[in-house]
Amino acid sequence: MQQDCLPGLLSYPEKAIILADNEMFIRALSELGLDAAAVDSPQPLPAQSLVFSFTSQGARQFYERAARTRRKQSILCPLHAFDPGLENALYSLMLLLRSDFANCLRRQRDHLRLLNRHQRLHLAGEGSRADVWLKSRSAPYVTTRDEISEHFVLCVSELFEVHYAHMRPDSPDLFQLNGILRISGLLTSQGSSRAPLALGVDEQLMELAQGVARHQAWLHIEHNQVRSFKVAGQEHVGLLARAAGDRGLNLSEFAIGVNDTIGPNINYSHNSPMNEGIGGVHVGLGDGASGYHIDFLSPGVDVLPG
Secondary structure, rough: OOOOOOOOHHHHHHEEEEOOHHHHHHHHHHHHOOOOOOOOOOOOOOOOEEEEEHHHHHHHHHHHHHHOOOEEEEEEOOHHOOOOOOHHHHHHHHHHHHHHHHHHHHHHHHHHHHHOOEEEEEEEEOEEEEEEEEOOOOOOEEOOOHHOOOEEEHHHHHHOEEEOOOOOOOOOEEEEEEEEEEEEEEEEEOOOOOOOOOOOOOHHHHHHHHHHHHHHHHEEEEEOEEEEEEEEEOOOHHHHHOOHHHHHEEEEEEEOOHHHHHHHHOOOOOOOOOHHOOOEEEEEEOOOOOOOOOOOEOOOOOOEEE
């Protein structure tokens, strides 16, 4: 298959059948004239589908159905790990349909070349200034065009970013970051069996995410450890430490987003996995199991050779 000849779902996602485990969402899409159905079915998957999981059970049902289907093209948007609300689902669908998959794959390829050629990167833009050192032999996680066959199952995060991640507290760092980043959005996600946190942390973290969407926020990092996170001049690093789990304030992720076309329509008040792919960079705390995984989105940053 030629490099620029994409599978049908990535060329015309608006033609796909939308699957979900939420009746209200399915009904709302049907009223809008979109083809939507329940993800839980004994039938094989449609040839092309966009899948929205509102619960971990819905995600399992999708993967079980995918395993029974030989010929399929599917993209999963895991709302259950972020915010399974109806409004967030409609917002996420809107961004997914407005994504330029061909451009995302080209930008992934370009960033991969940059990362393979340079061990030191400089981050700059909108007041942000930081340096990133990549450890030798560390390889980023990225889904290249060559890895996408005619039949596939992908998660949205695989299409819209290039990232390094180390979730375990005892795992060696794959990168080291020092500097200050201007933060436009905060995302929180968690696994289905996340450990319980101290009383009030969940609500405080949701309030913090809304505050970041409304006010200027700055993240200060030294040797991969968050030293300060100020929103409208107020310090919140203590809350991050309580919410992030075993890794504490040590970074668990450095990523470059490639989905530039969603920029005009992005709304940082939504806790959507689609926001994670916005152009620029994001860094993450936590593993999503012993606490939250928290992404700090910095879309105004350019990634340059160091």
